[in-house]
């Protein structure tokens with residue numbers, strides 16, 4: 001093959017890319033435009049599901065045009081539902097259009113965002129600072145990084161907490177592991193997200209070393225918590241970590257973070273705040289006071305792929321002291337770090353990943369396209385809609401509110417006429433799927449207060465009062481059908 005042939009082949013490949021990608025962008029724009037008029041969710045036809053599962057590995061290549069057509073027809077046509085303004089499931093927003101477009105450019109650049117003098121590196125540093133600024137968290141260069149999500153960010157932060165606690169107690173975790181170290185005890189609220197106990201388990205800090213933080217009606221029982229810490233200390237354990245939530249996943253409740261920060265400071269505990277869903281709520285002036293204390297957290301996790309609508313995946317770990325993460329993750333010993341030429345180390349020195357994707361471009365584009373004011377307005381609007389949904393629920397005799405919404409999550413239950421009290425749990429358990437199958441709204445369930453509970457999470461910038469009304473209508477209709485089913 002001559003050099004000329006190679007050049008010609010490359011030119012042809014890029015021309016094919018240009019035309020197929022143009023068609024794909026048009027198809028994606030049509031898809032986004034059509035979403036609100038489609039069912040929120042619909043199951044795949046059986047033949048298509050089987051076709052996808054059994055796709056044979058192709059021996060020969062396929063043209064990009066054909067691939068774009070297949071993707072639009074067989075894949076994009078059957079989404080999870082979170083592009084629709086009547087989608088209230090889990091914590092999944094639609095993607096920001098800016099983020100979708102930026103994803104193409106990021107893939108074209110395809111860097112490994114670790115170190116060096118390329119634009120992606122510097123952009124991630126700026127974006128991490130922006131995220132800290134958005135939620136009023138102090139920020140020093142190096143004190144955070146983007147991750148695959150809040151679960152990964154939690155592992156990063158709690159690894160920092162573990163490392164610091166043991167170093168302060170005179171143990172060399174890097175050398176000795178946990179062998180011979182005192183038991184590290186963590187204080188975690190019952191409503192904490194499952195990623196917290198999972199991170200602790202992965203870090204070798206078993207569930208027996210987790211104490212429940214005494215919280216009642218949103219108030220921290222400080223004397224009981226401090227007594228529990230004193231008891232652990234007296235027994236030779238090492239109380240090390242206090243976890244709070246800036247928006248729980250079940251009800252969107254904000255823990256009394258100021259009281260948490262106070263106890264953590266008094267007891268020399270690492271204070272970690274899970275802000276994956278709710279930290280951006282601080283941008284709503286109506287509730288920003290509730291977040292006081294978050295700025296004192298030793299570490300804070302955020303999920304730009306939640307309320308901000310950055311296309312998945314984009315999580316973020318923030319810490320007060322960059323070296324806490326570096327001590328936990330860097331393979332470059334401290335005496336060589338300065339010699340390596342940087343006060344701020346490579347991203348690989350602060351987290352789990354070596355080859356790292358370019359998450360910063362879609363995050364930058366999403367934030368920049370709306371600006372701080374645009375994001376604040378969206379957050380405040382979602383919270384307002386949640387209050388509106390809560391009053392709709394309260395005005396229906398066959399529905400009941402499980403908790404007053406503090407942010408944009410509304411937890412409620414159905415109690416349709418004719419349903420005996422002992423069957424209510426089973427009915428509410430079956431309700432989300434029944435609503436989803438009707439195709440007009442999408443809601444998911446949880447267990448809250450030991451009872452089956454629906455939770456509607458409002459994140460879509462285009463959700464309006466009419467969509468709340470549809471949700472209520474659909475829940476009532478599905479509940480009545482379930483109540484009368486044989």
Ligand SMILES: *Cc1c(COP(=O)(O)O)cnc(C)c1O
Pocket residue numbers: 091148149150151152193195247248249274275276277278303315
């Ligand atoms: C989503 C969520 C997590 C986990 O984050 P992922 O991005 O799914 O890994 C943790 N905490 C809360 C409150 C969440 O809403």
